[in-house]
Amino acid sequence: MVAGHKIDALGQFELHPVFGALGESIKFTQSELMMVVAAVIVPVAIYFGMRHKAIVPGRYQAATEMCYEFVHGMAIGTMGTKGKGFFPFIFTLFFFILTGNYLGLLPFSFAFTSHIVVTATLALMVFFLAIIVSLKNQGLKFFAHFMPAGAPIAMAPLLVPIEILSYLSRPISLSIRLFANMVAGHVMLEMFAGFTILLATGLGLALGGPLGVLPIVLNVALIALELLVGALQAYVFAILTCMYLQEAIEH
Amino acid sequence: MKKKEPDQFDKKLRNFESRLNVSKKQHHLHMSEDDNELWRFVLRAGVELFSAFLVGIIIGYGLDYWLSTRPLFMIIFSILGMSAGVLNVWRIVKPSDISSK
Numbered sequence: 001m002v003a004g005h006k007i008d009a010l011g012q013f014e015l016h017p018v019f020g021a022l023g024e025s026i027k028f029t030q031s032e033l034m035m036v037v038a039a040v041i042v043p044v045a046i047y048f049g050m051r052h053k054a055i056v057p058g059r060y061q062a063a064t065e066m067c068y069e070f071v072h073g074m075a076i077g078t079m080g081t082k083g084k085g086f087f088p089f090i091f092t093l094f095f096f097i098l099t100g101n102y103l104g105l106l107p108f109s110f111a112f113t114s115h116i117v118v119t120a121t122l123a124l125m126v127f128f129l130a131i132i133v134s135l136k137n138q139g140l141k142f143f144a145h146f147m148p149a150g151a152p153i154a155m156a157p158l159l160v161p162i163e164i165l166s167y168l169s170r171p172i173s174l175s176i177r178l179f180a181n182m183v184a185g186h187v188m189l190e191m192f193a194g195f196t197i198l199l200a201t202g203l204g205l206a207l208g209g210p211l212g213v214l215p216i217v218l219n220v221a222l223i224a225l226e227l228l229v230g231a232l233q234a235y236v237f238a239i240l241t242c243m244y245l246q247e248a249i250e251h
Numbered sequence: 252m253k254k255k256e257p258d259q260f261d262k263k264l265r266n267f268e269s270r271l272n273v274s275k276k277q278h279h280l281h282m283s284e285d286d287n288e289l290w291r292f293v294l295r296a297g298v299e300l301f302s303a304f305l306v307g308i309i310i311g312y313g314l315d316y317w318l319s320t321r322p323l324f325m326i327i328f329s330i331l332g333m334s335a336g337v338l339n340v341w342r343i344v345k346p347s348d349i350s351s352k
Binding site for chain 1: 291294295301328339
């Protein structure tokens with residue numbers, strides 16, 4: 001992806017149709033392919049993890065149970081027992097994003113969470129779900145939340161638009177956070193990988209070769225950072241969803 | 252005999268979990284360095300500020316496009332958006348003993 005002596009850091013986010021002519025006609029790109037892979041990996045992994053249903057779990061089953069209990073603890077801890085019905089949604093969301101983030105780190109793969117259209121769709125789904133749930137639970141009283149309690153009525157024309165804008169900014173901040181983190185990580189990886197080739201071609205193999213090892217070392221550290229960021233962003237997305245749903249359920 | 256077995260198992264499990272939690276907590280303390288926390292907080296606050304501002308700009312632009320009054324609503328809503336961004340950040344940093352809801 002290094003064209004001449006330039007680093008094309010954003011070229012990796014381009015979409016290309018897969019599966020030849022069929023993929024071309026239905027616009028099936030590597031992004032969608034990775035989404036399908038992520039959607040298949042999670043249930044298959046859980047199925048094989050829980051196949052034996054042992055009372056004393058083996059390593060694989062214990063890992064599966066820990067994943068389940070981690071998300072369960074987070075969802076119930078934030079939403080309370082009333083939010084139990086949303087646990088499958090949170091679980092799916094968390095592991096879909098997490099798998100997407102981690103799939104993107106594999107060679108020849110693609111991180112579908114690095115496209116804002118994907119993250120914005122997920123965030124809008126959460127946003128509309130929260131609105132529907134709060135309308136169902138609170139009825140028209142939901143709209144009373146846009147007027148802060150205790151503020152004078154005369155301030156309403158100023159306060160209500162600010163509150164509404166603050167509410168509307170939720171899906172945007174949710175989607176931008178995930179998307180920006182993934183893009184930044186992948187651009188950095190590409191940059192440092194590009195430095196190696198630039199050093200090797202620019203300074204010659206004798207001098208640039210040994211120097212080119214340095215960016216590779218940095219890249220190894222960056223991969224570790226990306227593993228952390230991928231899990232963290234999936235966690236943040238899930239916990240913010242829990243908080244929004246908790247607000248929708250409680251008040 | 253049948254009743255005894257799960258009891259012992261439970262006891263063992265609890266014993267194991269208490270040991271596990273100690274090591275888990277120590278690990279957690281080690282992990283949460285102040286530097287990392289600050290960096291994460293700055294990123295989060297920045298995104299909150301920016302996204303509210305963006306919503307304001309988009310709504311203002313939409314209203315202007317509809318009523319062809321550019322740039323009146325864009326100015327109004329960008330200011331409102333900035334205020335909403337500050338409100339968002341305030342909601343994050345707000346001390347828990349203040350309950351403005």
